[in-house]
Amino acid sequence: MPRPKRLLLLGLSLVSASFLGWSIAASLTSQTTASANRTDEDLQVEPHTRRTLLDILLAQGRFEDALIVLQPWLAEQPRSLNLALLSADLHRLTGNTDGALKELKRLLRLHPVDAQVLQLLVLVEQTNGNGTKALQDLQKRFSDQPPGSRLELGLLVADVQRQDGQPQAAAKMYAQLAAESPTDSRPQLALALLKRDQGQVQEVQALLQQTRQRRTAAGGDTILIDQLAVNWGLSAARINPTETTIPTTRAAADRP
Numbered sequence: 001m002p003r004p005k006r007l008l009l010l011g012l013s014l015v016s017a018s019f020l021g022w023s024i025a026a027s028l029t030s031q032t033t034a035s036a037n038r039t040d041e042d043l044q045v046e047p048h049t050r051r052t053l054l055d056i057l058l059a060q061g062r063f064e065d066a067l068i069v070l071q072p073w074l075a076e077q078p079r080s081l082n083l084a085l086l087s088a089d090l091h092r093l094t095g096n097t098d099g100a101l102k103e104l105k106r107l108l109r110l111h112p113v114d115a116q117v118l119q120l121l122v123l124v125e126q127t128n129g130n131g132t133k134a135l136q137d138l139q140k141r142f143s144d145q146p147p148g149s150r151l152e153l154g155l156l157v158a159d160v161q162r163q164d165g166q167p168q169a170a171a172k173m174y175a176q177l178a179a180e181s182p183t184d185s186r187p188q189l190a191l192a193l194l195k196r197d198q199g200q201v202q203e204v205q206a207l208l209q210q211t212r213q214r215r216t217a218a219g220g221d222t223i224l225i226d227q228l229a230v231n232w233g234l235s236a237a238r239i240n241p242t243e244t245t246i247p248t249t250r251a252a253a254d255r256p
Contacts, residue, residue: 063090081107085107138153
């Protein structure tokens with residue numbers, strides 16, 4: 001099962017993702033910063049200041065205060081997925097996993113296969129010690145969807161399997177997703193990362209080469225793949241064998 005630190009990092013990433021890149025503390029004015037230091041009664045703010053105040057409270061780790069600001073906003077927009085996800089994650093971060101589950105079950109009725117909702121649900125269930133059951137439910141939801149339309153869900157299943165100490169199951173899922181969605185490079189890149197963590201360098205090189213060929217055939221760029229090869233210390237010539245490499249004098253001298 002994932003370590004507590006891993007769970008916390010995942011949770012905080014969901015909090016940030018819920019706001020889709022809203023700027024935080026660095027760009028805030030001193031007047032807004034003063035607002036974050038008010039009492040609970042003062043946290044009932046005007047609609048146009050909610051976003052900024054929420055950003056500050058999240059950056060300061062004041063999750064209970066953030067919930068107070070969020071609740072009237074969510075009441076006005078009960079079908080907002082991002083706000084509801086943030087509410088559920090804030091409940092989790094304040095120790096109210098029952099409140100988080102209640103919110104997530106409501107969301108599942110509206111979005112039964114949404115990867116963000118299911119990711120947070122797995123996280124809450126892991127916190128409650130029900131990670132195995134959550135993974136089984138996730139796998140069933142994946143199986144119920146037709147091939148070609150379940151990529152996001154499958155990536156989540158594989159990620160949970162990998163964290164749960166099931167690398168072979170995760171690798172099998174990545175390979176299946178790569179076959180079902182041949183124009184998407186994410187399954188193969190995820191599998192390459194898994195193989196890299198296992199120290200299987202040759203398999204990583206082969207996977208990156210295959211992914212590069214797919215991207216090139218589809219007319220896409222290969223910048224990310226080439227950068228990964230560099231970051232992982234792999235041979236660029238093996239990843240992109242079609243490029244001609246001009247040998248240096250030293251390299252020529254080293255030849256037998």
